[in-house]
Amino acid sequence: MQPSIEVSAVSKRFRSVVAVDRLSFTVRPGEVTGFVGPNGAGKSTTMRMILGLDAPDEGRALVNGVPYRSLRRPLTHVGALLDAAAVHPGRSARDHLLWLAHSNRLPRRRVDEALELAGLATAARRRAGGFSLGMRQRLGIAAALLGDPRVLVLDEPVNGLDPEGIVWIRQLLRSLAAEGRVVLVSSHLMSELEDTADHLLVVGRGRLLADVGVAELIERASKDRVDVRTEDREGAMTVLANAGGTVAAVGTDRLAVEGMPSAQVSAALTAAGVAFSELHRHRASLEEAYMELTRDETEFAARAGAA
């Protein structure tokens, strides 16, 4: 059976706060799925429900077709990173993992393999209490990988990692997905998921705003904008506006042109004798694409705040 996460019409309320509001999605194997949204959007609560740590008020969350709590030896099905600080400070990294391995009847060799995978082999016998945030994060990832699970649920795994650690986690996530696993990774920063995620689930105020491929989202946000670099910005602006484009200045020597395909922009400038050094179709960053997508939500929040 293919590994999967299925969330169907799940809701969770904490007193007057609706943390998750009829959320439904399926996470597919073989790709990295980013779970994104602003602080307080309901990402952690959803992940906790997938992992059986919070019970939904309505709906259901299934892992490999069953609720998490009915999985036997759960670490062999699902690896999770929720709270990197949840380690006994007096225990060594190795003892922490040995204890987890024992509770799931996993062979001891998996402990050393997981420490190696997480880049913690040399720190294995040090007390976890003395670990930096980045090392605790690596220990959490080692724990998630311990049972060689087909499903991974990682809440903000990049938190506390240094640049080398960030590159490492990106490669790790990509290789786990390439092995056909389900990889769900939350973040409140889109830039963290650029070059990592294939698919995005975007949430805002507990609701699903988008369930979309990264390439498609970027393509949509890139619109038909063309970026031009020229020494003669004033001249270029006049030519392109006369040719029917909507032109805006960007930085000191660039223009953003909308409403004209790049071939037409190039032809208009060449015909008018305006030199340019670069001309290409704009590719939106994931951050831009996300801002575009959540703009209505943000405007709503600002209006509600003002009111």
Ligand SMILES: Nc1ncnc2c1ncn2[C@@H]1O[C@H](COP(=O)(O)OP(=O)(O)OP(=O)(O)O)[C@@H](O)[C@H]1O
């Ligand atoms: N145990 C709890 N008791 C009361 N309110 C809670 C509890 N857990 C979450 N909430 C509230 O539910 C909402 C969603 O929180 P959640 O932590 O799931 O969001 P998030 O998207 O993970 O945010 P972040 O990016 O900050 O981690 C927030 O308003 C939060 O204050």
